Amino acid sequence: MLKINEVEALVGITKKNIRFYEQEGLLNPRRNSENGYRDYQEEDVEALQRIKLLRKLGLPLEEIRKMQSGAHTISDGMRRHLVTLEREIKNLEQATELCASLQEQDQPLSSLDAGALLVRLEEMEREGTTFMDKQKNDTKRIRYVAPVVIAVLMTVLMGALVWLFVWAAKTDPHGAPPMPLLALLIAIPVVVILGVVLAMILRIREIGKGEEDDARNY
Numbered sequence: 001m002l003k004i005n006e007v008e009a010l011v012g013i014t015k016k017n018i019r020f021y022e023q024e025g026l027l028n029p030r031r032n033s034e035n036g037y038r039d040y041q042e043e044d045v046e047a048l049q050r051i052k053l054l055r056k057l058g059l060p061l062e063e064i065r066k067m068q069s070g071a072h073t074i075s076d077g078m079r080r081h082l083v084t085l086e087r088e089i090k091n092l093e094q095a096t097e098l099c100a101s102l103q104e105q106d107q108p109l110s111s112l113d114a115g116a117l118l119v120r121l122e123e124m125e126r127e128g129t130t131f132m133d134k135q136k137n138d139t140k141r142i143r144y145v146a147p148v149v150i151a152v153l154m155t156v157l158m159g160a161l162v163w164l165f166v167w168a169a170k171t172d173p174h175g176a177p178p179m180p181l182l183a184l185l186i187a188i189p190v191v192v193i194l195g196v197v198l199a200m201i202l203r204i205r206e207i208g209k210g211e212e213d214d215a216r217n218y
Helices: 004-011 015-023 042-056 061-069 074-103 114-126 142-171 179-209 211-215
Strands: none
Touching (some): 074 114
């Protein structure tokens, strides 16, 4: 029996993604009747390895689910996926041709007739072409702002609280609480600061990996 940390190290899939695959019904580990924790078996590790392989090849979760259930064989799944890949190759070829034609136009960006080209792209999209729309990732950096701002605000607030305790103790030593109590009062915001910084670092790492968000696209 393995714990989730051990499975994460063995397979190279984050704990968050392991739980996500469980929620999607792609993984069903047993639960320990004594403590309710998940106990992962060798077959769970093998299932995760298969999921990881198929996801790296770009198969959607629904196709993996059908293959797991036996509704589709490996051949069925790959045949359907090859159709998708061939469509993507065609899309890339058309995008490559368009970029090549623009490369031949040795002119500054200010002289580019973007409006006419966008109309052409929209016509191609109506015919089935899909282009790499990078603008949907332009707002990704905003996702980093919230945890950083919250961490900074909490750090400043807790730091101010520590300073207030120290200042009060120096200003009125006789009215200050006993040293053990003062140390405890100071330790609480310090621990909060450390916890907030750690949570921010972990959150930024999760956003950077983006594996779960990628899985949710299917």
